Amino acid sequence: MLNSYFCLSYLEHPLVEAVVGGPATLPCNVSTPLEDDEATLILWYRLDFPNPIYTLDVRNAAIKNARHFPSEEMGGRAHFDVSVHPPVLVLADVTTDDEADYKCRVDLRRSRTLILHSRLRVIGEQHSRDLLYRIIAVAL
Numbered sequence: 001m002l003n004s005y006f007c008l009s010y011l012e013h014p015l016v017e018a019v020v021g022g023p024a025t026l027p028c029n030v031s032t033p034l035e036d037d038e039a040t041l042i043l044w045y046r047l048d049f050p051n052p053i054y055t056l057d058v059r060n061a062a063i064k065n066a067r068h069f070p071s072e073e074m075g076g077r078a079h080f081d082v083s084v085h086p087p088v089l090v091l092a093d094v095t096t097d098d099e100a101d102y103k104c105r106v107d108l109r110r111s112r113t114l115i116l117h118s119r120l121r122v123i124g125e126q127h128s129r130d131l132l133y134r135i136i137a138v139a140l
Helices: 125-139
Strands: 004-007 015-019 024-027 039-046 054-057 067-070 078-081 088-091 100-108 114-123
Touching (some): 015 024, 024 100, 024 114, 039 078, 054 078
Parallel strands (some): 015 114
Antiparallel strands (some): 004 015, 024 088, 039 100, 054 067, 078 088, 100 114
16 A cells, blocks of 8 residues: 655655555655765754754764654654665654655765755545535536
8 A cells, every 4th residue: 555655846845645644754865966975964854843853863873873863743753764765754643734844954074965855745634625625616
């Protein structure tokens, strides 16, 4: 069963869709433009929250051995999976309240900071109700 997928739009942030109660996977490509460069710190932000929702400290370790610091705001539902390419922030048990714009900031040792955006759309009761209202409005 497909729980989330990516959809690119020319004018907007990449769209990630997830179903209420399932996981959402927000991508963050940590590949560096220089061959001899590497990530030192990876920060995930939800744009309507003032502080990072997840931090991965890569300063003194390989990325697969980095220290993970999820924020309390996510209630233990967030995990940054570095075993896949590109790495993804996994949000478990998504709700419609998780629908927002997210930003992954990758601080690099030698190069400029990379910033990657994603927009999370959560499909569930609220979206089903909105769709029903649109269908009824068109039918009238």
